[in-house]
Amino acid sequence: MDNTLLHSTIDFGAMKRDIYAFLCSHGVLSPGLSMDTHTTSTVIAEAMNTGQLSEELSSMMWDIAKEHEIQGMLGANLxxxxxxxxxxxxxxxxxxxxxxxxxxxxxxxxxxxxxxxxxxxxxxxxxxxxxxxxxxxxxxxxxxxxxxxxxxxxxxxxxxxxxxxxxxxxxxxxxxxxxxxxxxxxxxxxxxxxxxxxxxxxxxxxxxxx
Structure with a gap:
């Protein structure tokens, strides 16, 4: 949808970095993951694979993503x-x-x-x-x-x-x-x-x- 139907301004790089920093700060992931080869979704997949992502942390993580999405979708044109x-x-x-x-x-x-x-x-x-x-x-x-x-x-x-x-x-x-x-x-x-x-x-x- 993004940049296919809608020309959004979601900063996917910032979203990825913010989510990764959050996951590191709560000990779910360790520092050193390559941000060049990962996307937000693959960072999240890494977190889910650890088995350390509680329901509460998961909810907080998705809130970070949703905040970036809503901001980036404001005024998005076709x-x-x-x-x-x-x-x-x-x-x-x-x-x-x-x-x-x-x-x-x-x-x-x-x-x-x-x-x-x-x-x-x-x-x-x-x-x-x-x-x-x-x-x-x-x-x-x-x-x-x-x-x-x-x-x-x-x-x-x-x-x-x-x-x-x-x-x-x-x-x-x-x-x-x-x-x-x-x-x-x-x-x-x-x-x-x-x-x-x-x-x-x-x-x-x-x-x-x-």
Whole structure:
């Protein structure tokens, strides 16, 4: 969703550092974790794997993330061409959003931009066991639309975690203005690469009408 549908200003670097500092200060993680190779979601996964993340600490950790998300979503505008794209696809294809953000923050931004009603399903982190790059969110979509198969879907995102999660669920991934070098380093091989969100339409024929 971020920087694919919405041009948000969430400072993911600051979010990652703040959460890591919090986890270190409470002895859940040790100093020295490489921030270059980790994302917020992988830092959180490391914390969960320790077995030392209590319910109280977990709640406090997610509050840090939600604060960054809400601030970064304030006044977020749509990516150019996003509204036209979803208007054309609504009613012709199932439309779903999978985001590591809290669903509260995601829905607030989508509703502010009057685009929420175009989507059949919005999966926030509350519906996932593990965040992207784990495939849990995409698997939730497949369970919801149980009459569909992974290969009948296309996933669009800008980050390697999107691609890794999508590919792990068996769903072809399209990189939108992504860092291809980093994606490849992380083992993500997109089905296609686009610079304009409207280019998605070319990969959906003949399933849609003009």
């Amino acid at each position: 990516e150019e061409g996003a509204m036209e794209l979803v208007r054309q696809l609504q009613g012709q294809l199932h439309l779903a959003i999978v985001t590591n953000n809290a669903v509260e923050a995601a829905m607030a931004a989508l509703e502010e931009n009057r685009i929420a009603h175009y989507f059949d399903l919005v999966i926030g982190r509350e519906a996932m066991g593990l965040l992207k790059p784990a495939p849990d969110g995409y698997m939730a979509v497949l369970r919801h639309f149980h009459h569909t198969s992974p290969k009948e879907w296309l996933s669009v995102g800008d980050a390697w975690v999107d691609g890794k999660a999508s590919e792990s669920a068996g769903i072809p991934f399209i990189a939108y203005r992504g860092d291809m070098a980093r994606m490849n380093r992380m083992g993500v091989i997109p089905f296609a690469e686009i610079q304009d969100i409207q280019e998605v339409l070319g990969y959906l024929q003949p399933h849609i009408t003009k």
